Amino acid sequence: MSTPANDGTQPRGIPTEGTPTEYDPTVPEVDTSEEHLAAIVTNEEILALPAEVSGFGAGNVGEVILDVKNLSKSFGSVHANKDITLQVRRGEIVALLGENGAGKSTLMNQIFGLITPDTGEVTIKGDKTPIKDPRDAISRGIGMVHQHFQLVPVMTVAENVMLGHETTKGGVLDLDTARQMVRELSEKHNLAVDPDADVEDLPVGTQQRVEIVKALSRKVDLLILDEPTAVLTPQETDELLGVMRDLANGGTSIVFITHKLREVLAVADHVYVLRHGAVVGEVTDIANTTTTDLATMMVGRSVVLNVEKDAATPGEVVLQIENLHVKDDRNLGAVNGFDLQVRAGEIVGVAGVEGNGQRELVEALAGMRKVVSGTMRLGDLDLTKANPYQTHHAGVGHIPEDREKHGLVGAYSIADNLVLNEYDQEPFAKSGVRQFDKIRAYAEKLREEFDIRSSGVGQSAGSLSGGNKQKVVVARELTFGPKLLMAAQPTRGVDVGSIEFIHKRIVAARDGGAGVLLVSAELDEILSLADRIAVVHGGQVVKEMPAEGADRAEIGRLMAGDH
Ligand SMILES: Nc1ncnc2c1ncn2[C@@H]1O[C@H](COP(=O)(O)OP(=O)(O)OP(=O)(O)O)[C@@H](O)[C@H]1O
Numbered sequence: 001m002s003t004p005a006n007d008g009t010q011p012r013g014i015p016t017e018g019t020p021t022e023y024d025p026t027v028p029e030v031d032t033s034e035e036h037l038a039a040i041v042t043n044e045e046i047l048a049l050p051a052e053v054s055g056f057g058a059g060n061v062g063e064v065i066l067d068v069k070n071l072s073k074s075f076g077s078v079h080a081n082k083d084i085t086l087q088v089r090r091g092e093i094v095a096l097l098g099e100n101g102a103g104k105s106t107l108m109n110q111i112f113g114l115i116t117p118d119t120g121e122v123t124i125k126g127d128k129t130p131i132k133d134p135r136d137a138i139s140r141g142i143g144m145v146h147q148h149f150q151l152v153p154v155m156t157v158a159e160n161v162m163l164g165h166e167t168t169k170g171g172v173l174d175l176d177t178a179r180q181m182v183r184e185l186s187e188k189h190n191l192a193v194d195p196d197a198d199v200e201d202l203p204v205g206t207q208q209r210v211e212i213v214k215a216l217s218r219k220v221d222l223l224i225l226d227e228p229t230a231v232l233t234p235q236e237t238d239e240l241l242g243v244m245r246d247l248a249n250g251g252t253s254i255v256f257i258t259h260k261l262r263e264v265l266a267v268a269d270h271v272y273v274l275r276h277g278a279v280v281g282e283v284t285d286i287a288n289t290t291t292t293d294l295a296t297m298m299v300g301r302s303v304v305l306n307v308e309k310d311a312a313t314p315g316e317v318v319l320q321i322e323n324l325h326v327k328d329d330r331n332l333g334a335v336n337g338f339d340l341q342v343r344a345g346e347i348v349g350v351a352g353v354e355g356n357g358q359r360e361l362v363e364a365l366a367g368m369r370k371v372v373s374g375t376m377r378l379g380d381l382d383l384t385k386a387n388p389y390q391t392h393h394a395g396v397g398h399i400p401e402d403r404e405k406h407g408l409v410g411a412y413s414i415a416d417n418l419v420l421n422e423y424d425q426e427p428f429a430k431s432g433v434r435q436f437d438k439i440r441a442y443a444e445k446l447r448e449e450f451d452i453r454s455s456g457v458g459q460s461a462g463s464l465s466g467g468n469k470q471k472v473v474v475a476r477e478l479t480f481g482p483k484l485l486m487a488a489q490p491t492r493g494v495d496v497g498s499i500e501f502i503h504k505r506i507v508a509a510r511d512g513g514a515g516v517l518l519v520s521a522e523l524d525e526i527l528s529l530a531d532r533i534a535v536v537h538g539g540q541v542v543k544e545m546p547a548e549g550a551d552r553a554e555i556g557r558l559m560a561g562d563h
């Protein structure tokens, strides 16, 4: 078998160069004069005023900070935003809900000056002047944490914060000031961020907090958080929701985008629902709203939030992992003597707090990370030393945790991404010549089946909405008929309607005889989808149990290392 060069960091099959960035990476220029820095914490000053002057107080959200009227935006034939009208008031948390591709990020990117609206009016604190660019948005008190992190991994936290302030005419923000700023903001908002840590060493939850510190390091009245919880563990999420509540109580307005309806009910004061680019609903009475109500508004039909499936009928062993040892990026033991079997026709859920070796385990199984010792077998085949290409062709499907890095080639079309591992095989190529009609027909079929919202299969994967990118990866990995499907966070960033669909497809793969290894940070997902649960801690399986009748509290204790 010929094996293309692959250092393990690229999607399997095709060696690639560079991936495009979705957003304009221009570093915004901001004012770092002393007066400006001194004025960063203006919300406290507002709060110090009597309520009748500030217009802000308990149960009394303040004046309108953001006023959007009749805003529309198209990309070619895609009407991403249609005649949108909404308002955000001071001290209010506004949740923006909608299916993948509904237009949430597009709307917020316009408020942040990354994209210019086609028509409509955006008023910020009474000022109707159109927002020119992110620098302008920042100077007018808007901060945004994007759906995809924008931090520079090789720099420290303070250096990253400094970067956003660097190009100022009034002088460069020096490192000591940046460090102090990080320390103060971290303490004030209970964000637990170390200014001197290297960003690449930080877990995603902490990186998310660094993004927030970075946004808050400028004067922020309106903070936009685009799916900040998608990559967080439940614990980290609860912490972040607490931080958001504190910020709002301090007078900051927040626009919060999420697909997790529980979070909306926990923290939002006001909800807008988008569908196909338009506002289709608004909720202000959160206390009397249920997740089912929200799901129905989003999708336009009722959604089954619980997975319906028959009992599994496990067959022969497809995956056999024995005494596996794998190291992490820092060369420390991450998987430490891992034993597990997955049979054909069953879903085994790996439950554990993130950082207990799950990522390294999946990467090793996918051929992306070296195994130190132990074995992994797929049926009769020893995969311990296989590379990603060999692993795939042996019949292992892999929905990777990080779709941007390992799942997609952003510059390639949806169609090319759908045949990424098979591009040189029949029927997609014949005698070395690619069969474009076949590729297109196959891609059209999957686009339809998986509801990949796009202008066509020729659209670049990089320009898809976050959840639709995920659907491309899921469609590819489920459709080639894997013997073993490894699904790592398969519904991350995916809307409720699509979660239902992906779950059904995973169950269908199981019923078709595939063994499924499900790794998810959502215990709910594991409990509802898995047939058997393996609880991991410290890189080992500490207990296996049937999912039926599994005790959530016991799993929680085992995950925390109490065993
Ligand atoms: N630069 C672009 N070029 C072409 N189409 C685009 C571009 N940016 C966004 N779109 C399209 O606009 C629509 C709205 O996308 P957007 O990213 O706003 O969705 P979203 O609501 O944020 O979805 P998700 O929940 O998946 O993040 C999608 O159909 C998307 O493909």
Ligand SMILES: [Mg+2]
Pocket: 104, 105, 106, 147, 226, 465, 466
């Ligand atoms: Mg989005």
